[in-house]
Amino acid sequence: MKKAFFGIAGFMVTLNVWAQQHPYQNPRLGSKERARDLITRLTLEEKAALMCDVSEPVPRLGIKKFNWWSEALHGIRYGYNVSVFPQSIGMAASFDDKLVHDVFNAVSDEFRAKYQEAKRTGQENSRFVSLSVWTPNINIFRDPRWGRGQETYGEDPYLTTRIGISVVNGLQGPAGSKYKKLLACAKHFAVHSGPEWSRHTLNLNNINQRDLWETYLPAFKALVQQADVREVMCAYQRLDDEPCCGSTRLLQKILRNDWGFKYLVVSDCGAIADFYTNHKVSSDDIHAAAKGVLAGTDVECGWGYAYNKLPQAVEKGLINEKEIDEHLAKVLTARFDLGEMDNDSLVPWSKIPVSVIDSKEHRELALKMARESMTLLQNKNNILPLSGSAKKIAVIGPNADDGSMLLGNYNGFPSAITTILKGVKTKLPADNIFYDKGCDLVEDMITQSLFENCSFDGKWGMKATYWNNTAFKGDAVAYEQLVSPVQLTTAGQNQFCRGVNLKNFSGKYETVYHASESEEIVLRLEFGGKGEVMVNNEPLFSKEVWQVAPIRLPYRVEKGKDYKIEVKFSAIFDGMDASLKLNIGREVPVDYGELINKLKGIDAVIFVGGISPKLEGEEMPVEFHGFKGGDRTNIELPQSQRKCLQALKKAGKKIVFVNCSGAAIALTPETESCDAILQAWYGGQSGGQAVADVLFGDYNPSGKLPVTFYKTSEQLGDFEDYSMKGRTYRFMNDALFPFGYGLSYATFKIAAARLSKTTIKAGENIQLTIPVTNTSDRYGAEVIQVYVRKVNDKDGPLKTLRGFKRVEIPAGKMQQVAIELTPAAFEFYDARLQKMAIAPGEYEICYGTSSDAKDLQSGRISILP
Incomplete structure (x- = not known):
């Protein structure tokens, strides 16, 4: 082996060059050229193995084992002593896509540093220690019963798009870099949002084309065309009788031909096996493998890989080796784009030090993100903020001292977690706080050990x-x-049990x-x-x-x-x-009378309840009243908590309800039994501190709902019906708390906006300039939202978000907030053209502080033919 030295502006780079160097080993060549050369040197069996999510090594060619499956939903999944940021739905509540970018830049720094640490210790082949991360989940949260909705950025396509782009850019690194920091993955393509119990068999064969193009596809299109996302994951279910991972329409026509996606498609785990085990569209694993590859799925995630049977599929004439090569080229190009096969000295990202993991800066960022996620829904008589000089406060509820709840799902494990109880203890002397769990999350019973x-x-x-x-x-x-x-538990331990x-x-x-x-x-x-x-x-x-x-x-x-x-x-x-x-x-039944007796002399109660990642999530074996398989069967607050709150109310207590959940809860009775309601989501490692900072006024809340909070479960339709009719703020206007809603301790006045133009041609931008005044004596942040409605559009949405800006305004000050609407803001599905298009006519532009009509002002523009 020789060593060649190249001087670049005085900086020396040491490059290992093989004496018998093949083109695929030459880092000066492009990734595609290197991939094509490597493919010529592989056997068919090796090619098939490289298309599995655990890609086995090819020692004779110097190819290392590679895992395609890691998770970065809100930090390094299964990582220890890593930064854990708020769950995705909470980050969406910030309406702060710049901060979201900063979060995922930090996450990708920690991933790279963790990967390099693993290489030094020979652990880089461990599952979930990889440079390919299956994040973000940009499915639309169309139904609050879906347990995985917490992983998304809410019910709105535009908000999902804006946040999703920031996530991808933060994970993959700056555009134009020779090497990608990580490979991000847009999932699950397409039209996927539960139920968990039927996802392997569900057939969506009556999707309205308008719903498809205006609701379910926009975020995927944007991440492909605007964020250059390097991976797309296809979903489990069928769409129009074809499994999504075997759909030529989805993966070839729409994704590649129409949108120009050039990179990698990965299957959801077990989705190829579903072809013959559940969907029954293939007779066996050999036929399923051929179908998946021909449709456009380049990497199979699973356990008993069908793709290992690709050589048999070639023998049967179901697929030819040239077609396999075409898909393998995308797989190998992605690996070269990471620099995974090159010397670390050439890859700038390999220099990120381990010290960034759980660093002071990242802990501060986790707290900042958690604070911005806090969404104040009710504050009767301005009970909040609480006084730090209170004589005594009770902290009650099943989530009050639960650290694991704050971590959501698909999570890592931080070095420290501030529970909500711990957060409150930073505001008051310990003697001034009374704590009792009070009740169970779900059951109106307690278990006496036998x-x-x-x-x-x-x-x-x-x-x-x-x-x-x-x-x-x-x-x-x-x-x-x-x-x-x-x-x-093994979490944070050296052993489960001695030996x-x-x-x-x-x-x-x-x-x-x-x-x-x-x-x-x-x-x-x-x-x-x-x-x-x-x-x-x-x-x-x-x-x-x-x-x-x-x-x-x-x-x-x-x-x-x-x-x-x-x-x-x-x-x-x-x-x-x-x-x-x-x-x-x-x-045995809970005795709420006993709890009330314990609270004598205490007027104010912080009740911390809601639900938990132990009840909602991906395909879980949970069977409690109101919960099924990771989803919910109703969205009411569980009766155990509802009864506890009513008992506290009857006893004359002032109640601040902190609701922790990854989804909307129907809180109609709680608006009566509680004085204040703070939606705290799953706030990550610093979630408890963020809650306390808001409750005691050290941080002014500014979060906005990324989902509609319905009044009751009766407002929901059939869970398996994917029609948008009657769902989300775009197609219903009878919410308990509407999309985009959230209170502040400050007050803001929105004056009439100025439009740069009132008549435009299709393809032109317009700008709104909106005067916003902080009329209070507190510094605060407000999220100005812009909605568009096509006038006389009987089948379209009531309104749809097409712009927003989070602004921070000092007390008593006014700021001119400029929001630009691009031509895409006026695109709606055209049934005649069978695509998104801008139709001439009148458009109403609404702007304000939530999607509720009473919080909006409006004007109109005309788009000429």
Whole structure:
């Protein structure tokens, strides 16, 4: 091996040059040229393996193993001691796309630094430690019951577009750089937003074309054409009878031919297998592999890869090798674009130091983002901000001291989490704060542990046996006798149990329950991994769980009888924390009277409730009233909390309700029982501090709702009906709290806007100049929103967001806010042309502080033919 030295403006770059260098090894050549050369040197079997999300190495050619699957939803998923920013829906509430860019620039810095650290320790091949991140999720949050809506940027196509572009630019780095910082991925293409329970079989064959082009596709088009996103992930379900990952219309005609996408399409995980296991459009994995590639899916994510069968597909004549080469070229080009195959000395991003991870600057950024996400929905009699000199305040509620709730889903683990209770403790002396959980998130019952009725082999409690494999095979490596409810995790730990690995282990928990009464007992599980439960050798439960979720298993017992209970747990997911909670008990009703007695002498209550990522998320085994499979079956606040709030109200308490959720909650009764309502989302590592800063007036809230808060569940249609009719602010105007709404401690006056033109030709820009005055004595921020409506458009939206600007204005000052509307602001679907177009005619332009008509002023313009 030789060493060549190149002087560039006095800067020396050391470049390793192979003595027998092939073109694909030459970093001076373009990525596409290098990819084409490498393809000529691969066998068909090697080509197929390189198109799987875990791409195996090709040692003879110096090609390393590569993982396509990492997640960067709001930080490094499964990373430890990393920055965890607010969940996506919370970031959208900031309406601050510049700050969102800064957040994802920080996230990509941490990813690069973590990757380089992994390389130094030989761990760069671990799953989820990669330079390809499957973020952002730009699906439209059309129905608040969808558990994954928390991963999106809300219900509006324009807001989703603006935020999504910032995410991609922050992740991928500046345009024009030789090497991409990371590869971002727009997902899930297309028309995807639940339900989770039917996503593998759902067929959407009646989508209105106007809904398709005006609602479901705009953000994808923008990220392709304006952000140069390098990956697009196709969705699970069928669209017009074709699985999205096998849809030539979606992946070839629209994505590549119409929009000019040149890069990589990846499948959602298991979506290719769905072709023959669920959708039944392919007879087996060989046919599914050929169908996926020919339609335009370049990388398969899965577990038993169909793409490994591509050589057999070639033998059968279902696809030819040249067609495989065409798709593999995109895969390899992407890897060369990252600099992943080049010497680190050539890749500027490899110089990012490990010290950026969880740095002071990133912690401050996480707090700033959390503060801007806080959305004040109600403030009767200006009860907020609270006084820091209050004699005593009660902090009540199931989310008050829950750090994991703040982390949302698809999350990493920070070095420290400020819960809401901890945040309040920074404002008041500890003696001035009374804390009680008060009630459960969902159930109007509490579980009294019955571990005292359990024994095994003559010893009280439960016997735990562990193996350092996931199959319970060979010699056990550890034994424990557990005498209290199990609470074990690998998160932040050196071991799960003494002698047990952090990953790829299994545990068996055995006990005999001696029934002292004839009654229904409940086995409660909370775990991430694979869990199985047997009672008297009969199966009661078996499930693999990606997102940690609570499981309730009722079982009837008879007095005097014994019941052998066996729980098996396996940490089967590489890169995922293992955790297990296990209790055996009886349920008894909550006594709210007892809680009220504890609150004597306390007038003000901060109630922290809502829901949790343990209840809403991706395909979860959750079956509680109001919740199903990660989604919700209704959007009311759970009865346990509603009753608790009503009891507090009846007792004469002043209630500040902090609602934590990734979606809208129907809070109509709570507007009566509560004095103030703060929507806090899932605020990340500093979410609790941000909440406290708002409640006590150290930060003036400015968040705006990125989703409609409906009055009741009855306002929602069929979950599986993807028609936009009656959904979101664009097609309904009877909200409890409308899209774009959020209060401030400051007050703002919006004067009449000036339009640069009132008559334009199609293709021209116009500018609104809007005088905004802060009429209060507090510094504050306001989000000025601009909506467009095509006059006399009977089938179109009531209004649709086409511009916004977040402005910060000192007390008593006025600012001229300029918002430019580009030609795209006046594009709507033209059924005659079958595409988005600007039609001549009258357009109403509305501007103000929310989508509600009472918060808007309007003017009109004419667009000439």
